[in-house]
Amino acid sequence: MREPAWRRTGSTPDYRFSLANERTFLAWIRTALALLAGAVALDQLAPEFAPGVLRVLLCMALAGIGAVLAIVSYRRWSAQEQAMRHNRELPHSWMMMGMSVVVSAAALVFAVLILLRP
Template identity: 45%
Template sequence: MGSEPDPRFTLANERTFLAWIRTALALMAGGIAVEAFTSDIFAPAVRQSVAVLLLVLGMLLSGGAFVRWVGVERAMRRQAPLPLPLIAPLLGMGGAVAAAVVAAVILTRGP
């Protein structure tokens, strides 16, 4: 629908999508690494919680990146305002929770 946008904007939208996918893959790799390599650092429940949080966050980010890409593409074709980036707050909050859990465990572990 709508008119064809400038190819530079379409390609920029695609690069942004790929950056979100790269971030999602990094989160999923981090979740796998936490589960595989931190058994001597974290209690099993904490380790599994952090790993699952990172994996779910990566999964949601991957899906959200696609939805964002489609929304921006449609907005450009219709010459409408761009949609709000809803995946950015999700990523920020999820990363903050994971970091807070890891920091709390490290601080309470002792020497």
């Protein structure tokens, strides 16, 4: 994979900031992997957790959110790097609010399913 064109623009930021940005990216990737692992675990390890169709929908939702998060985290990392290279304010990200809502909604759905289990 070749280097993106934007890496040849602006000035190279302090490596500490670039490494901090990379650590944040990796944390989001770990979260995406955790969502994917949760989807696989729910499908393979808890077949009686919810009715079949609902369980499949939950698995697909978790896996889909994990995939979207992986893509969005790269875009966020890239936007942050570009802003640092051009001495601009770091862009606002909806990811924190979005992930908070998604995780809260998933917790609520799982809590209801646990309470309704026979």
